[in-house]
Structures are given as C-alpha cells and as structure tokens.
Amino acid sequence: MTTQVVQSRGIFHGLPVFPENVKGLTAIITGANGISGQHMLRVLLQSPKRWTKIICISRRLPYMKDGAVPGVVEHIALDFLDTPQAIANVLRERGVRADYVFFFSYVQVDPQPGAPIWSNAQELCRVNTLLLSNLLESLALVSIKPRRILLQTGAKHYGGQFGSNLAPQEESDPRVLLEPNFYYDQEDCLWAYCKKHDIEWNVVRPAFILGAVPDAAMNVCFPLAVYASVRRHLGQPLDFPYDLTAWDTSVTQSSALLNSYLEEWAVLTDGAANEAFNASDDGIFTWSKFWPLLASWYGLDYIRPDGKGKYEDLILPHNPPPRGYGPPGKISYRFSLTEWAKQPEVAQAWKDIAQQNELSVKELYDVDRIFGFTDFAMSVSWPGASLSMAKARKLGWHGYVDSNESVREVLLDFEKLGMIPHAPALAQSGAPANTASSLMEGYAPAWLELEKTLGTRPLLTGTVEEVQGQFAALSALLSTSQPPPDDSIESKDETADGIPVRMYKPKDAASTKLPIVVYYHGGGFVLGNLDTEDAWCRYLAKTTPSIVVSVDYRLGPKFKMPVMLEDSLTAFKWVYANAETLGGIKSRIFTAGTSAGGSLALLVTDALIQEGKNSHVKGVITAVPITAHPSSIPEEYKSQYTSYEENASGVPVVDASTLKTFFEAAGCKYDDPRTFVTLSQNLSQFPPTYISTCGKDPVRDDGRMLEAMLKKKGVKTKSDNYIGQPHCFWLFPNVNGEEFLANVVKGAQWVMSNSE
Numbered sequence: 001m002t003t004q005v006v007q008s009r010g011i012f013h014g015l016p017v018f019p020e021n022v023k024g025l026t027a028i029i030t031g032a033n034g035i036s037g038q039h040m041l042r043v044l045l046q047s048p049k050r051w052t053k054i055i056c057i058s059r060r061l062p063y064m065k066d067g068a069v070p071g072v073v074e075h076i077a078l079d080f081l082d083t084p085q086a087i088a089n090v091l092r093e094r095g096v097r098a099d100y101v102f103f104f105s106y107v108q109v110d111p112q113p114g115a116p117i118w119s120n121a122q123e124l125c126r127v128n129t130l131l132l133s134n135l136l137e138s139l140a141l142v143s144i145k146p147r148r149i150l151l152q153t154g155a156k157h158y159g160g161q162f163g164s165n166l167a168p169q170e171e172s173d174p175r176v177l178l179e180p181n182f183y184y185d186q187e188d189c190l191w192a193y194c195k196k197h198d199i200e201w202n203v204v205r206p207a208f209i210l211g212a213v214p215d216a217a218m219n220v221c222f223p224l225a226v227y228a229s230v231r232r233h234l235g236q237p238l239d240f241p242y243d244l245t246a247w248d249t250s251v252t253q254s255s256a257l258l259n260s261y262l263e264e265w266a267v268l269t270d271g272a273a274n275e276a277f278n279a280s281d282d283g284i285f286t287w288s289k290f291w292p293l294l295a296s297w298y299g300l301d302y303i304r305p306d307g308k309g310k311y312e313d314l315i316l317p318h319n320p321p322p323r324g325y326g327p328p329g330k331i332s333y334r335f336s337l338t339e340w341a342k343q344p345e346v347a348q349a350w351k352d353i354a355q356q357n358e359l360s361v362k363e364l365y366d367v368d369r370i371f372g373f374t375d376f377a378m379s380v381s382w383p384g385a386s387l388s389m390a391k392a393r394k395l396g397w398h399g400y401v402d403s404n405e406s407v408r409e410v411l412l413d414f415e416k417l418g419m420i421p422h423a424p425a426l427a428q429s430g431a432p433a434n435t436a437s438s439l440m441e442g443y444a445p446a447w448l449e450l451e452k453t454l455g456t457r458p459l460l461t462g463t464v465e466e467v468q469g470q471f472a473a474l475s476a477l478l479s480t481s482q483p484p485p486d487d488s489i490e491s492k493d494e495t496a497d498g499i500p501v502r503m504y505k506p507k508d509a510a511s512t513k514l515p516i517v518v519y520y521h522g523g524g525f526v527l528g529n530l531d532t533e534d535a536w537c538r539y540l541a542k543t544t545p546s547i548v549v550s551v552d553y554r555l556g557p558k559f560k561m562p563v564m565l566e567d568s569l570t571a572f573k574w575v576y577a578n579a580e581t582l583g584g585i586k587s588r589i590f591t592a593g594t595s596a597g598g599s600l601a602l603l604v605t606d607a608l609i610q611e612g613k614n615s616h617v618k619g620v621i622t623a624v625p626i627t628a629h630p631s632s633i634p635e636e637y638k639s640q641y642t643s644y645e646e647n648a649s650g651v652p653v654v655d656a657s658t659l660k661t662f663f664e665a666a667g668c669k670y671d672d673p674r675t676f677v678t679l680s681q682n683l684s685q686f687p688p689t690y691i692s693t694c695g696k697d698p699v700r701d702d703g704r705m706l707e708a709m710l711k712k713k714g715v716k717t718k719s720d721n722y723i724g725q726p727h728c729f730w731l732f733p734n735v736n737g738e739e740f741l742a743n744v745v746k747g748a749q750w751v752m753s754n755s756e
Contacts, residue, residue: 006398009046011405012258014398016265023049026097028146030080030135031104032056035211035219036152038063039256040102041073043264048072055096058105063214063417080105081130084137092142100267101139101149105131108369125182132186136193148200148267151190152259153183155207155252155278155385161376163321163329167383171205171276171391176322187276194274202266203276204259207385208377210281210406211256212413214360220253221410223337223374225420226364228298230349232423235721237640237704238295238302240287241340243332245381247288247305252280252385253403255410261399262392271395278387285403287378292646293404296442297411297426299723301695301704306639309334321382331379338371357421443696444724446735447652453734459651460658464526464557464665467658471527481733482535489538493530496574499567500552502530504541505583515546515752516584517621518572518604522595522728524626524654524662525564526556533594536741540592543745544752547584548592549575553600560667562674568600569607576616590619590751595699595728596662598625602677602689602706609682619751620689623744624727627702628678629663629670630656637708643700651696652726659698678706684713688754690747691719692740697727718750 005017027044031037033056041062044051048070056062056075069075076094078087109123132151139145158169159176166173175184187203194201208220231238240247259279266272288304295302316329340346341364354362389397414420451457458474460467485491492503505514519537521528530552541548553567572591579586591601602625605617630644648656662668673679689710693703700721707717720743722729730737 026053032058037104040260043260087138088141121180128182129185150202159322164382165322167386168388200273206254206279207252244305255406496571504548515588520593520597520600525666556666592621594623598622618755631670647698688716695723
C-alpha cells in the first residue's frame with residue numbers, strides 16, 4: 001500500500017506535499033510576465049525554502065503586488081528572437097545557473113485577414129519554435145545543464161480546433177497533421193536537445209487557461225468580464241452568442257494556478273520524467289451551468305440559446321474532422337464577442353466605464369486577438385477539449401479546482417488589477433460551487449434577510465381558494481408593518497357607472513387642476529380590492545402629484561375575462577367624462593397598475609386605441625405587468641422569453657403554477673389580445689410607457705418583451721429592473737422597497753413629461 005499526503009490551498013485541493021529535503025533549488029521561468037509564467041512564479045514563491053532562486057526571463061518585469069520584487073526573484077530582460085549567442089552573453093554576464101527550466105514564452109502572430117487567431121499556422125511554427133531553440137542553444141553555449149526542462153504547449157496538440165477528435169484526449173493520441181502545429185515542432189526541438197545533452201524533459205498541455213495578469217491576451221475571463229460589465233452598463237441582459245449545442249457541451253478548463261502546481265509536481269517527481277501530461281481542473285464545465293452564475297455576479301438577467309432560433313453556421317474546412325470520420329466541425333452563432341466588442345456603442349460604453357471606475361484599461365484594444373480566444377472557447381460544440389487526467393493521476397497527481405470558483409477568483413483578481421469595474425455580488429457570492437440550482441442564488445440580500453425573519457419563503461400556491469386564503473393571511477400580516485394612512489391625502493369612495501372606485505387627491509392641491517392616474521390593483525385577476533394598494537395610491541397621488549382613481553373591477557373565478565377589462569374600461573371612460581368635475585385635467589389622463597393591474601392599464605389603453613380614442617390616454621405606468629402567455633410568445637422573442645422557465649418554481653410570492661391557477665380561474669385565453677397585450681396590433685400607437693420588472697419573477701420577461709416590442713414600433717419607453725427581487729417585493733417591509741417607490745414615481749413623472 002502506498003500512502004500520499006495532499007493539501008489544500010484556498011479553492012485548490014489535492015495538491016502534493018514534497019519532502020522537506022527537496023530544497024535549495026534554482027528555476028528559470030521564461031515568459032514570466034504572461035498568464036502561465038506569472039502563475040508559475042506565484043506557485044514557486046509559496047515555497048521559499050524549496051525555491052531559493054527564481055530567474056524570470058521576459059521582455060518586461062513580471063507583475064508584482066505593490067511593485068515589490070521578492071529577494072529570491074531576479075528578472076532578466078531578454079528577447080528570445082535574438083541570436084543564441086546574444087542570449088548566451090547575457091546569461092553568462094548574469095551568472096545564471098538553473099536546476100529546472102519552465103518554458104512559457106509565446107508569440108501570437110497576426111492572423112490572416114478575416115481569419116481566426118491561429119490561422120497563420122506557418123508563421124506561428126517558425127516564430128515560436130525559434131523562441132525555444134534559441135534559448136536551448138544559448139544554454140548549451142554557457143554550459144547550463146538543468147535537471148529537467150518543462151515545455152508548456154496546449155490542447156491544440158489534439159486538433160480540437162479543427163473539429164471533432166477522439167474524446168477524451170490522452171497524451172498518447174497520435175498527432176493531427178491536418179495543418180502545421182508549432183507544438184509538434186517545439187516538442188521535436190525539445191526532445192532532440194534533451195537527448196543530445198542527457199537532460200530530462202516534461203511537456204504539459206492545458207486547455208483554456210484561467211488566470212488574471214495585466215496582459216489580457218489569450219485569456220478567457222477578461223472578455224467575459226468586459227461583456228458582462230458593458231451589458232450591465234447598458235441595461236441589457238447577458239446574451240449567450242452561440243447555439244444550444246455549444247451551451248451544453250462540456251469543455252475542459254485549465255486554471256493557471258493549478259497548471260503550475262502540476263508543473264512543479266511533474267519536474268520534482270522522478271516517475272514523471274520524460275513524459276507529457278494534460279493539465280485540467282479535472283471537473284466538468286458547461287456554459288449552461290456557468291452562464292447563470294456569471295449573470296448573477298454582475299446583477300444581470302441572461303438569455304440562453306434558442307433551440308429553434310436562427311443562427312449563422314461556420315463550417316470548418318476539414319472533412320472528415322481530426323478523428324477521421326463524421327461531419328466537419330460546425331460553429332453556430334447569432335453574433336460573436338469580437339463583433340460585439342467592435343460596435344461603437346460598446347467601445348464608448350467601455351470608455352465611460354473605464355473613466356467612471358478609473359480603470360487601467362482605458363479602451364478596448366487588440367479586439368481580434370483578445371476576444372477571439374474567448375469566442376473560440378464559447379463556440380466549441382464538439383468534445384475538442386476534453387482532456388483525460390488519468391495518466392497524471394496514476395503517477396500520484398490529485399489536484400482539483402472547481403472551474404466556476406476559479407473563474408470567480410480570476411475576476412476578483414482582475415478587479416484588484418484595476419482592469420475591470422467592481423461587481424459587488426461577485427465579492428459577496430462566496431464559493432459558487434453547486435449554486436446554480438440553490439434556492440439562495442442570485443437573491444437580493446435584503447430579501448433573504450426578510451425570509452430569515454419570516455422563517456419561510458412566502459408563496460401563493462394551490463387551488464384558487466387556497467391562494468385566496470393565503471393572500472388574505474399575507475395581507476393581514478403585511479398590514480401590521482404599514483404606517484397609518486397619509487392624512488395629507490384625501491380619499492373618497494365613489495361609483496363609476498356601477499364600478500366601485502376610490503379617489504385620492506393631495507389636500508394642498510384642492511384648488512389646483514392635476515393630472516389623473518386611473519389605477520388598477522394587482523392580484524392575478526382573482527385577488528385584491530381597493531384596500532390592497534391603498535397606501536401605494538396615496539403615495540402616488542402625493543409624489544407625482546396627481547389625482548389617483550383606483551378601480552375595484554370584478555374578479556375571478558366568479559367572473560371571467562374580458563369582464564375585468566370591461567369594468568376597467570368603463571371606469572376609465574367615466575373618469576374621462578368627469579375629469580373636470582373631479583378636479584383633473586381632461587387632456588392629462590394616464591393608466592397605471594401592478595401585475596394583473598398593469599396588464600389592465602395596458603389593455604385599457606389598447607382598447608381606447610382600438611376605438612380611435614388615442615388622445616384620451618396620454619401614458620401608461622406599470623409595475624411587473626402580465627403581458628404574455630407562455631404558449632403564445634411571438635416567434636421573434638421566444639429565445640429572449642426565459643423567465644417563465646427560469647422562475648418556474650422555488651421563487652417567492654408567485655411562480656409558474658400560481659400564474660396557471662390565476663389564468664384558469666380568470667378564464668384567460670392564451671391567444672386573446674384582450675388579455676395579453678403583446679398580441680395587440682396597436683402597439684405602434686401606444687403613448688409613452690414605463691415598465692418595471694423583477695429578476696426573480698416568472699413575468700419578468702413579460703415586461704422586457706413588451707418594452708422591446710414598443711421600442712421597435714418607435715414608442716417612447718422607460719424601464720427599471722430589480723435584480724434578485726421577486727414579484728411585488730416592495731409590498732414587504734425592509735426589502736429596499738423605497739427605491740422601487742421612488743423609481744416608479746420618477747417613471748410616472750417621465751411618462752407625464754413626455755406626453756405633453
């Protein structure tokens with residue numbers, strides 16, 4: 001029986017423990033200012049007794065926190081494209097000796113015009129092989145004979161960039177000779193040199209490398225952070241550019257720090273001499289699990305691929321692909337990050353972000369090289385980077401890191417480098433392992449605190465009778481936290497052609513003509529009354545200021561749609577006819593409502609337009625409106641309408657089953673434009689409209705889709721979205737409802753000012 005001792009360092013687990021007598025070693029790290037070289041330096045610096053001298057060879061000094069260079073580190077500025085003799089002269093002058101050499105130097109040559117970043121294969125081979133051969137020859141010229149030389153190449157060794165290859169990829173797999181590959185040339189160069197000089201070697205092949213360094217090239221994470229930051233800045237959801245196959249494909253990630261731990265293990269393990277090893281996080285990574293995490297870290301909604309959506313196809317040229325059979329590789333996309341980053345709106349947004357946050361990256365540069373690498377990582381729809389770690393494991397390597405946790409730490413490191421803006425949720429989220437399905441993931445902290453206080457997650461669920469009982473109990477509970485009615489607002493109950501209404505007006509405006517807001521309460525067409533949102537109506541009347549007329553329309557299940565719309569329309573027409581008597585301005589009447597009431601505010605507007613009475617309603621103010629049925633989403637918007645599925649269950653207040661209960665009880669027909677306004681043919685004639693939505697709400701995308709449709713028709717819109725909050729969250733105490741109320745008032749004032 002063999003016993004091994006392993007250790008954990010932060011999020012990295014199963015790391016080797018070396019004997020104490022392994023000490024006093026000298027290492028050369030080339031490419032020390034690159035992503036792999038800098039992380040190799042970090043790993044070696046963790047063991048100052050083992051590595052007492054670290055010589056960093058690179059054109060520039062590696063990044064050091066606070067600019068302090070540890071005493072064991074010596075930097076030598078060299079360009080390996082110089083002659084071996086020139087390099088040797090510098091090594092001799094500096095008295096360089098080395099026990100181990102870690103070679104990470106790399107030059108990314110310009111691609112062929114309009115082609116992927118690795119398209120200039122011949123030049124890549126020439127330049128990068130020359131980097132290695134020049135160094136090796138210079139070592140011989142000054143009689144530096146290390147015990148072992150480690151060369152890091154990559155997963156492109158297995159040809160996955162050309163299409164499907166055999167999976168998982170193993171170190172013994174044959175070379176793929178479809179195109180020149182500088183990894184092969186470098187290996188041949190290393191092997192020949194080591195054989196000639198009797199030196200041991202290792203080759204390590206990582207996949208997509210995760211790490212933060214000031215030079216962002218060849219880095220998956222930096223473009224993702226830019227993308228998320230800009231989308232947040234522009235108020236846009238995190239849209240996945242590629243198809244459902246890429247979304248679900250498992251892709252190997254290789255964290256730079258874990259790669260470096262493996263590389264130290266490889267050179268210090270006798271049994272690993274003269275062997276090549278794959279390097280991976282040794283877990284399963286998919287965009288389908290990671291994308292919601294990234295969105296939650298940046299406070300964004302996200303859009304997953306649409307299995308029936310329209311995508312452009314890029315067919316790779318090699319048929320058959322590397323494995324020798326099957327169809328050629330195919331990349332399906334709606335857009336690429338590279339194309340996106342070149343848009344003037346995006347470039348300006350990043351400049352604004354950089355200025356506001358005093359970032360070191362002032363503008364997006366070298367877009368093809370930096371964003372092209374992440375595009376490739378996201379677009380792979382075949383097992384092109386599925387690295388087997390069996391060989392290293394059999395020799396005693398057990399390192400592991402959760403790739404999701406690793407990405408999070410990399411993004412935090414980029415923040416510390418001042419390269420990307422701060423994302424508070426990123427720092428607050430903690431280790432995100434297995435949190436994509438967690439009931440706590442992505443919620444506003446204030447809401448989670450409320451749930452702790454309540455001891456439960458409130459949800460209206462069950463039959464319509466059960467929901468009505470739960471609503472009554474919840475309303476009674478919430479009423480205990482409500483302040484007394486605002487006595488600066490006078491209220492009066494009235495009947496509007498048979499429909500009960502309650503009117504609110506600021507007392508200090510008794511002699512002033514004011515705009516009128518006709519308000520419809522929420523409750524899924526089956527709940528609520530004039531008392532339900534009394535406090536909110538008073539607040540709206542006071543702060544806009546305006547006359548608010550709240551409508552008590554009939555409810556299901558006793559009555560069915562379109563009765564609720566008919567009552568709402570009747571009340572509006574009564575208000576319009578009596579506007580002057582009520583103390584209002586007849587030419588300044590607006591509709592407003594929450595949830596189903598928001599739906600009625602929109603439907604009343606639509607009905608007036610249908611009757612040719614556009615001028616009667618000057619604007620619409622809605623909060624979390626119901627505007628669509630999941631069975632009748634317009635084809636154009638199906639890929640964007642994801643909230644009904646994302647928030648189908650486990651969310652507070654209402655979920656998909658609650659909505660189903662509401663729709664059935666109220667007799668809502670999925671294809672009726674008198675119930676779901678997104679089916680209307682009159683959207684182009686709508687007045688200015690304000691819409692607020694909540695991230696943890698199944699009807700979140702009802703509002704988002706309506707706004708997109710109105711904008712497309714040229715209608716003025718304004719919106720607010722409350723990330724991490726559920727449906728009607730502001731009705732609960734201590735959940736930042738004040739922000740919501742203030743924003744809706746601003747939205748109402750915006751509607752009123754834009755309708756003049």
